[in-house]
Amino acid sequence: MILPATIHSSATSLRDDEFAGLCLTGDFVRHFGTTPAHRFSPPSRSATMDQCPSSNSLMVHALPVAYWYEDYGIGGGSKFADLIFTDPEAGESGGASVFFEYKTALSEVAQPICVLVSAQHHGTSPKQITSLLDRLHGTPKPDPLNGYEEYGCRNWDGYNAEPITEETLRYARRLLSAMPSTFGPPDIAPCGDGSIGLEWVLEAGPLQKLFLDIGPSEEWWAYWKRRTGEIGRLSGKSFTRSTPDILRRLFDDLSR
């Protein structure tokens, strides 16, 4: 008997951007939820990722996050069938709010299983999903802002700090996903003004320290001190196609 295999992820009751955040940071690997009581209405089928209609891809801010397709193999001779549904009532963006994989073995009563998104047959292997997302976005990283929701209230530090809003948090996750690794991972801490502070303090090289504050809202400010004592600054707003390049050029410049 083939069991409904490895269940390794879920993305339930999430808005598309939050879902994207989880995809991008790898959080999906760590979360597993039970199947909510939704009615499913499968979208049209497609055969391969290349043939995926646009309605079967999740785009968030013009960034492709995931693709999926369906195979109605249940009861038709397949040992496994991956049916990946979206909840049509879940919202815009192709109903990307809730994803389910419906999986069964022939000898068993079909049972729905929450998983993320797979573009492959029998796509419950973590390797398959990981490799897909790796291909799309690079190696997933643990969410460095895990738990930051607790700073969403005023005075979270006891010194009258401003809340870190959901908007700031989403933006920070997005920006962090595009942050160059030139100087390694940043030290991250919540700021009393409702922003999120990143800093790199380096033992050697031309750069002594780089601070980068994200928020409040969709703005960032980088400021740094070179070992020569020279101070510089750069800022940006929102997240556009050029944002990763701007950050990369900044880090490249500071490393020289």
Add this chain to the structure above:
Amino acid sequence: MFSDGDAAENGDVWFRVLTQKDHIKRGRIHHSAFTGNAISSPDPNKNRPWSRELSGRLRSKAGTIKNIEDFAVAFCDKLTKAGGGTKTFCGVMYAKVCAIRKPYRDILTLGVFFTPLKADPAHADVTFSNCIGETREAREALMLWLTDQVEGLHHPGQVHHLPEANDRVSG
């Protein structure tokens, strides 16, 4: 005899209770610890001769390390009860008074003054005289400098490394 508003002695140590674990990184204080209302205007009723202050405590007035830790835990409990989520004593930032009492870029002078409160007889402020520029650029430059002027100790496990005032042995 020390009075409210007196300058701290050079041999003393100023420290501030931290409630956010990420504000200390490998013995350094993260610049986030200075943001928001951390550096604020003094009480206008007190007519202080400085324009901004960062509140904390004086080592010489705070008692033993156990006294300091007990105070910090009680302080966090009190803050927690005041709302805004649980506050936990995560450590301290500190600086020797003689080391932090210095000018910054010829536009700002830092000092440490004894400013006791009913709730904290050891209360003291790092003070900023003249003016801190109100522009974001000025604040950023100050952050880059200020983070080099203080050090951090985690709790639990490190606060016993907090230096004594005048190198006296704590009781």
